Amino acid sequence: MPAPSVDARPSEQDPSVVLAVGRLVTSSGERAPAWVTIRDGLIADVGGGRPPRPVDEDIADAVVLPGFVDAHAHGALGHDFRSCDADGARAVAAHHLAAGTTDLMASIGTAPSAVLERQLALLAPLVRDGTLVGLHLEGPYLSPERRGAHDPSLLRLPDLGELRRLLDAAAGTLTMVTLAPELPGAAAAIRLLVERGVRVAIGHTACSAEAARAALADGASAFTHLFNGMPPISGRDPGPVAAALESETAHVEVIGDGLHLADETLRLVRRVAPGRVALVSDAMQATGLGDGEYDGRTVRNGVARAPGGSLAGSTSTLGTSAMRLHAATDTALPELVQLTSAAAARFLGLQRDLVPGTPANLVVLEPGAPGHALRVARVMRQGRWAVG
Structure with missing residues (x-):
């Protein structure tokens, strides 16, 4: 996976960050491809298909789950x-x-x-x-x-x-x-x-x-x-x-x-x-x-x-x-x-399912070595990459 283009934190010019996601999986189902907008450490919006604006980071080769x-x-x-x-x-x-x-x-x-x-x-x-x-x-x-x-x-x-x-x-x-x-x-x-x-x-x-x-x-x-x-x-x-x-x-x-x-x-x-x-x-x-x-x-x-x-x-x-x-x-x-x-x-009693208003806590999964199982590659907590 390429290095992140941003640290997934809001900038003064644009308070939101958009991620392009290959496959977004929640408890209610999945979207592929998908996008996630993050603002102030929270999920601001999610959707399937083409993102609403140019993305700040493309992780289209990965699977994303809630933390x-x-x-x-x-x-x-x-x-x-x-x-x-x-x-x-x-x-x-x-x-x-x-x-x-x-x-x-x-x-x-x-x-x-x-x-x-x-x-x-x-x-x-x-x-x-x-x-x-x-x-x-x-x-x-x-x-x-x-x-x-x-x-x-x-x-x-x-x-x-x-x-x-x-x-x-x-x-x-x-x-x-x-x-x-x-x-x-x-x-x-x-x-x-x-x-x-x-x-x-x-x-x-x-x-x-x-x-x-x-x-x-x-x-x-x-x-x-x-x-x-x-x-x-x-x-x-x-x-x-x-x-x-x-x-x-x-x-x-x-x-x-x-x-x-x-x-x-x-x-x-x-x-x-x-x-x-x-x-x-x-x-x-x-x-x-x-x-x-x-x-x-x-x-x-x-x-x-x-x-x-x-x-x-x-x-x-x-x-x-x-x-x-x-x-x-x-x-x-x-x-x-x-x-x-x-x-x-x-x-x-927590709200944790990658829907608007919930913390931007997510796990990025990638395939391991060829033919191997998925592995945790990156982790975001409250809108910031903690790992990866």
């Missing part, structure tokens, strides 16, 4: 949102941005209460300045039986006093909490969180389908990485997976790195729950680095495991997982947009 929205990531480059400082958190966001994630929610794993309060307070300014799209507590109110890589000595029952302190520390930036609804006190915790505007996800749970449905009735609205950290579905004991799939409204996270779920399983979930399924990375601190030991977790051949052998998050970005899924399963690009941005954006 990816990753609502579940723990870190990268050796940094973990549970322990990093603000500079480390910015480095994590920049790494994921380079792979196409223009909206990243920071997931903080189970930790002592004082640590959670500290990290929420530390990361809250990064939500307010737009570096992060929100904060997610994955724990500490999780099932010991389905804890995965979470430290069992730090798991505890829901406590409303602790929750209020955590909410105060986050100062309005706490977006989601994952908990196990079968724990004593979980129902009251769900109601408190929902009253305070926080989304509640069912996860790391050994609950029955009935308990999951009761949690949804109490206000829970999502399932954290479906199938992982919960019992498998069976004929006589369907469990939380069945509750997630039979719901008509619950948001469903899935990890698409090819390790946490078989592609056949992911295909079934997408078929049963169209429009409600979002890919997440669940990226841990080794993402972007090589094999090794990371805070007691071992990464071998790119697979992270806790001491007991359970998977301990992913070492893939959402962009890497999305391109893998597209190549491995021939997932149509409009559905890939649903999985990588549209579903998560709806769940988080």
